[in-house]
Amino acid sequence: MYRPQHRAPIRRRPTLRHASVAAVGAAALVAAAVLGPSAYADTQSHFTHQPSKPGKPGKGKPAKPGKPGKPDNAGDDDAHDANGHHDPSATNGGKSLPGDVGLNLADLRPTAPPATPYEMPFPCSETWSGSTRSGHSPSVRAVDFNYPGGDLGKPVVSAAAGTVVTVVVGPNKPSYGQYVVVDHGNGESSLYGHLDSVLVSLGQVVQTGTQLGTVGRTGNASGPHLHFEERVGGAVVDAWFHGSRFPMNSSQASQNCGTVAVTDIPLAGDMYGGRSAEVMVYRKSRPAAFHITRSGVKERVIKLGVGSDQPVLGDWDGDGRVNPGVRQPSTRQFVLQVKRKKTMVRFGKPGDLPIAGNWDGTGAWEIGVRRSSSAKFILRMSDGSKQKVALGDANDLPVTGDWDGNGVTDLGVYDQATATFTLLAKDPMGTPFTIAIQFGAPGDVPVTGDWDGNGLTDLGVWSPVTAIFTKRGAVAPAGATGRVKKLQFGRAAG
Numbered sequence: 382m383y384r385p386q387h388r389a390p391i392r393r394r395p396t397l398r399h400a401s402v403a404a405v406g407a408a409a410l411v412a413a414a415v416l417g418p419s420a421y422a423d424t425q426s427h428f429t430h431q432p433s434k435p436g437k438p439g440k441g442k443p444a445k446p447g448k449p450g451k452p453d454n455a456g457d458d459d460a461h462d463a464n465g466h467h468d469p470s471a472t473n474g475g476k477s478l479p480g481d482v483g484l485n486l487a488d489l490r491p492t493a494p495p496a497t498p499y500e501m502p503f504p505c506s507e508t509w510s511g512s513t514r515s516g517h518s519p520s521v522r523a524v525d526f527n528y529p530g531g532d533l534g535k536p537v538v539s540a541a542a543g544t545v546v547t548v549v550v551g552p553n554k555p556s557y558g559q560y561v562v563v564d565h566g567n568g569e570s571s572l573y574g575h576l577d578s579v580l581v582s583l584g585q586v587v588q589t590g591t592q593l594g595t596v597g598r599t600g601n602a603s604g605p606h607l608h609f610e611e612r613v614g615g616a617v618v619d620a621w622f623h624g625s626r627f628p629m630n631s632s633q634a635s636q637n638c639g640t641v642a643v644t645d646i647p648l649a650g651d652m653y654g655g656r657s658a659e660v661m662v663y664r665k666s667r668p669a670a671f672h673i674t675r676s677g678v679k680e681r682v683i684k685l686g687v688g689s690d691q692p693v694l695g696d697w698d699g700d701g702r703v704n705p706g707v708r709q710p711s712t713r714q715f716v717l718q719v720k721r722k723k724t725m726v727r728f729g730k731p732g733d734l735p736i737a738g739n740w741d742g743t744g745a746w747e748i749g750v751r752r753s754s755s756a757k758f759i760l761r762m763s764d765g766s767k768q769k770v771a772l773g774d775a776n777d778l779p780v781t782g783d784w785d786g787n788g789v790t791d792l793g794v795y796d797q798a799t800a801t802f803t804l805l806a807k808d809p810m811g812t813p814f815t816i817a818i819q820f821g822a823p824g825d826v827p828v829t830g831d832w833d834g835n836g837l838t839d840l841g842v843w844s845p846v847t848a849i850f851t852k853r854g855a856v857a858p859a860g861a862t863g864r865v866k867k868l869q870f871g872r873a874a875g
């Protein structure tokens with residue numbers, strides 16, 4: 382009797398604020414003792430400059446030979462001071478450095494989350510491996526990125542919006558080689574080193590995803606790679622992407638998907654009691670409003686909230702049809718609207734994303750949030766109590782729907798980088814399990830709704846690039862993909 386619904390954000394807003402960097406003290410020494418000097422060691426073969434081994438001080442070692450088509454991703458022996466100036470003591474062509482005797486103990490303590498909503502400095506969905514090593518100059522927090530298919534000439538894009546404040550170009554530049562620094566405000570900046578070409582100029586305003594140049598091996602690098610730094614003031618801090626600290630020596634797909642001027646957020650739900658779900662968008666431009674498709678009928682517009690609000694659909698009065706709602710991220714206030722009546726509820730933390738569903742399967746729907754920092758859903762039950770459910774990771778977007786048609790709304794997440802839904806389901810014994818379903822393209826935004834009205838929520842996506850809804854046809858969300866329907870509705874991101 383309740384039609385599943387879904388709300389989906391285009392992308393996470395920056396929910397993390399930079400806090401003062403903690404003082405370094407005994408804790409750092411403890412951390413050093415625990416991690417040992419090899420904690421940041423380069424475990425990958427693409428560096429010619431391997432970390433120093435006892436008795437074999439850092440002799441350069443070529444990348445693994447004998448692999449046809451092995452890209453030229455020989456590594457990094459770059460050395461710079463914090464201002465990007467060449468550090469003569471640290472330039473010796475891949476031999477061990479005088480200062481390369483271990484990690485700077487102070488560097489082991491995690492730095493605070495940035496205020497800037499950084500994404501990886503590469504185009505959407507490209508997977509790059511990032512690492513550092515003992516003695517990495519100017520900081521072990523700097524990340525050297527390599528691409529498995531070969532680095533040279535690959536686009537380097539801005540990790541966040543900002544202003545280009547440093548451009549160094551020309552032949553034979555030392556240290557960082559040709560490089561760019563983008564200032565993001567709040568004292569935060571990002572640096573892109575060893576570029577083969579530079580495509581921006583000093584003072585240029587760039588967006589997240591604007592191409593800055595191409596990967597190269599200029600300066601003090603023994604092979605093509607991107608040397609990347611996130612900075613506070615002049616100091617290199619831990620790299621964060623898409624709301625998560627980057628774990629060194631790991632690979633990650635870029636979610637730098639270029640949606641900079643998002644005005645529409647896609648949603649779906651049965652608003653008219655016709656059993657099947659209508660697709661709609663919440664348009665953030667003034668006046669903020671839901672724009673709803675209905676076959677054969679003119680687009681319907683319901684004004685609610687302001688541009689900074691996040692939309693949420695739910696059956697607030699339990700009559701079987703979804704009603705509009707919004708949540709203001711800063712005040713945590715939900716505004717749930719039935720006809721002219723508005724109900725206000727504060728729930729969650731600032732920056733959480735709103736969700737709604739019939740968590741108990743009876744009467745009206747309840748609200749909830751997804752918290753990206755903990756990768757948890759927090760459901761507000763009808764008696765006001767909370768239920769927490771861990772699912773997915775910080776990068777994922779929440780989805781809700783009734784995957785099994787039992788009237789109780791279920792949870793799921795969508796990974797934009799891999800275009801994969803992970804749905805949380807329960808077997809008849811009540812044991813939870815997850816179902817992974819790849820659908821859509823990298824950068825798509827998930828939308829779920831019961832397209833065919835059979836009581837089981839179906840999956841779909843909306844492309845911020847083309848403003849096309851793609852609705853997956855299937856008997857059940859876990860069933861095989863049947864007919865796929867496309868519908869252009871909403872405004873593409875500018």
Ligand SMILES: [Ca+2]
Nearest residue numbers: 696698700702
């Ligand atoms: Ca209703």
Ligand SMILES: [Ca+2]
Nearest residue numbers: 743744745746
């Ligand atoms: Ca309920």
Ligand SMILES: [Ca+2]
Nearest residue numbers: 783785787789
């Ligand atoms: Ca269910």
Ligand SMILES: [Ca+2]
Nearest residue numbers: 831833835837
């Ligand atoms: Ca269905």
